[in-house]
Amino acid sequence: MTDFTAKPDVRPANxxxxxxxxxxxxxxxxxGLSDAPLGRSHRAKPGKAxxxxxxxxTRKVLQVPEDYRIGIVPASDTGAVEMALWSMLGARGVDMLAWExxxxxxxxDVVKQLKLDNARVLQAxxxxxxxxxxxxxxxxxxxxxxxTTSGVRVPNGDWIPADREGLTICDATSAAFAQDLAFDKLDVVTFSWQKVLGGEAAHGVLILSPRAVERLESYTPAWPLPKIFRLTKGGKLIEGIFRGETINTPSMLCVEDYLDALKWSDDIGGLDGLRARADANLAVLADWVAQTGWVDFLASDPATRSNTSICLKVVDAEIQSLATDQQAAFAKAIVGALDAEGVAYDIGAYRDAxxxxxxxxxxxxxxxxxxxxxxWLDWAFAAEKSKLAQAA
Known part of the structure; x- marks a missing residue:
């Protein structure tokens, strides 16, 4: 029988x-970042290149259609999503989907900040x-x-009709580069490169379909737009944004780091290679969960389980019998034990989850x-549960 209270011999290398x-x-x-044009203007030839x-x-690795625009924008994925919401919504009703x-x-943002009275919220x-x-x-x-905070993803794009009347605005920040995004069903796609590719923070990517561009050029929202959100001028798309002429000053060191990750991605087979690695990682955790009694996926349906942000819950009967705050403290104790051992950093559930x-x-x-x-997860669970028994 395995003694889970003994520390494992093998540690994660990373x-x-x-x-x-x-x-x-x-x-x-x-x-690998030595070629970054540091100390130069991002508007000079090397920076623009x-x-x-x-x-x-990004277009090549993510398999973005040729007629879609791709822009690098400020303020991470949040900035990219906000640009889309504030610039495009209000032309018709909007369905807001939320499950995390x-x-x-x-x-x-839509209900309380934009105050759209034609917003319909579908929650889970x-x-x-x-x-x-x-x-x-x-x-x-x-x-x-x-x-990202629930580990639940849409299974595919089949639920989105090709003949839709409205736009689909998709926050894909922890799905891009690991899951198949159905671009023919998506009009706005956003992500931040510090997610799946491990890039440095503060930059977002905004991808627009021709339908999204048409909305931008034909519709003016009723509210004023800050400069950082403006995608059009004189009723026309500011095409320079989608050629690398960014709205504000990007970090060329961060851009170089993103390029490094993209080139690695291309070398391992592009999107297919990236997805295969993430799927293999999900399989490891799924196999472990299937044979481990104390833990389970937060995602109830296997078809909707994320292969990136994998969220787990403690289902051990004794721990489940504790008060909610005690259950939370137990989970945090597992996280703290692994952090102290230097085998896993930052694996606690999101603060609102x-x-x-x-x-x-x-x-x-x-x-x-x-x-x-x-x-090590099994070790930490056993060690923390042993402490509870000793304290009882």
């Missing part, structure tokens, strides 16, 4: 399992999806592809590290 910023790619080093290269490599913290945040608790059959596509639709664990399993994480982590 203990970084944070859900954002995520782990750097295997083999990453600062030396780097930004244009980042856009084109970030989706709920977009609901707050953590671990589940709203009824996608209830979505009204004569409205605009805003949703997250992958719920149910108590438990959140383990990043995207493509930059090695499968061998996740296999090693599972033995």
């Amino acid at each position: 203990p970084n399992f944070s859900s954002g910023p995520c782990s750097k790619r295997p083999g990453w080093s600062l030396d 780097k930004l244009a290269e980042a856009i084109e490599l 913290s970030f989706g709920a945040g977009w609901v707050t 608790p953590y671990g589940e999806l709203p009824d996608l059959a209830e979505v009204n596509f004569s409205n605009d639709v805003v949703f997250t592809w992958n719920g 149910p108590s438990g664990l959140r383990i990043w399993a995207g493509a930059t994480v090695e499968t061998s590290d996740l296999k090693a982590l599972t033995t």
